[in-house]
Amino acid sequence: MTENAKKIILANPRGFCAGVDRAINIVERALQEFGAPIYVRHEVVHNKFVVDNLKNKGVIFIEDLQEVPENATLIYSAHGVSVEVQKEAEQRGFKIFDATCPLVTKVHREVQRLHDQGYYIIMIGHKGHPEVEGTMGQVDADMALVETVQDVANIKIPNTEKLAHVSQTTLSIDETQDIIDALKQRFPNIKGPNKDDICYATQNRQDAVKDLTTKCDVIIVVGSPNSSNSNRLREVAALRNIPAYMVDNVSFLEKSWFDDKYNIGLTAGASAPEILVTEVLEKLKNWGFLHIEENSGAEENIVFVLPKELRTND
Numbered sequence: 266m267t268e269n270a271k272k273i274i275l276a277n278p279r280g281f282c283a284g285v286d287r288a289i290n291i292v293e294r295a296l297q298e299f300g301a302p303i304y305v306r307h308e309v310v311h312n313k314f315v316v317d318n319l320k321n322k323g324v325i326f327i328e329d330l331q332e333v334p335e336n337a338t339l340i341y342s343a344h345g346v347s348v349e350v351q352k353e354a355e356q357r358g359f360k361i362f363d364a365t366c367p368l369v370t371k372v373h374r375e376v377q378r379l380h381d382q383g384y385y386i387i388m389i390g391h392k393g394h395p396e397v398e399g400t401m402g403q404v405d406a407d408m409a410l411v412e413t414v415q416d417v418a419n420i421k422i423p424n425t426e427k428l429a430h431v432s433q434t435t436l437s438i439d440e441t442q443d444i445i446d447a448l449k450q451r452f453p454n455i456k457g458p459n460k461d462d463i464c465y466a467t468q469n470r471q472d473a474v475k476d477l478t479t480k481c482d483v484i485i486v487v488g489s490p491n492s493s494n495s496n497r498l499r500e501v502a503a504l505r506n507i508p509a510y511m512v513d514n515v516s517f518l519e520k521s522w523f524d525d526k527y528n529i530g531l532t533a534g535a536s537a538p539e540i541l542v543t544e545v546l547e548k549l550k551n552w553g554f555l556h557i558e559e560n561s562g563a564e565e566n567i568v569f570v571l572p573k574e575l576r577t578n579d
């Protein structure tokens with residue numbers, strides 16, 4: 266191949282999903298309506314650029330509600346919170362806005378319903394992730410967490426026929442299927458959602474990367490290290506034996522990654538803004554990848570409405 270053939274293929278869809286868009290809009294609108302400071306429990310979405318930008322506008326990110334003063338405006342991050350956190354926030358009398366993604370809230374409702382029906386629930390997810398903490402904190406009951414197929418073999422659960430599983434929304438589609446298969450094998454009567462709980466944005470972005478792996482010899486994922494869905498995108502490529510790197514921003518790119526490469530696949534996690542992709546593109550152009558192609562992929566037109574009090578009339 267000649268140098269002239271070097272190109273970048275952009276994944277579609279990539280970047281912001283409807284839940285991230287809504288969560289950031291909620292914080293921006295609250296800033297406009299009520300002024301700084303606005304308190305947000307946990308990073309509103311897992312992206313350093315987004316979080317730093319909001320900090321500069323007067324948003325204070327906290328993990329513990331004890332850090333929030335009386336009469337403050339408090340927003341829950343897109344990952345959701347436990348019932349305990351909600352109760353504490355309500356008791357403290359904050360003005361509260363819930364930026365939990367509606368698709369995470371749907372899993373919360375599932376957990377509550379299953380618990381009311383007497384099921385013991387097994388969650389598939391990553392230990393310590395705020396979404397998992399929020400979902401497992403929806404009911405005042407013991408739940409099991411599994412992260413791998415191996416965990417399924419090891420978990421100890423009460424002696425009951427009424428077992429159900431739910432999952433974090435941003436997992437690897439393929440790995441989750443393997444875990445669900447292992448759960449069904451060990452517990453043939455286990456009940457699951459009609460479709461797994463992995464959201465449309467995670468599914469579409471992983472499918473888009475799978476497609477890129479058939480066309481590219483290296484893949485770059487724009488995303489912050491703590492972004493679950495961005496990490497999964499990198500893994501999807503790596504599992505298909507395509508070198509794949511995740512970068513928080515353009516400064517993390519290393520020229521040597523592209524030695525002897527002709528087709529770079531470029532994507533972004535659901536919490537990474539397009540401006541960061543544009544900056545990466547510019548750098549890659551400087552390094553000789555002059556042709557840019559938009560790959561085709563699933564069309565997304567989902568929009569989640571803002572809370573009533575924060576909607577504008579325009």
Ligand code: SF4
Nearest residue numbers: 282284285366434464
């Ligand atoms: S990745 Fe999925 S669950 Fe998370 S905010 Fe986006 S749409 Fe919602």
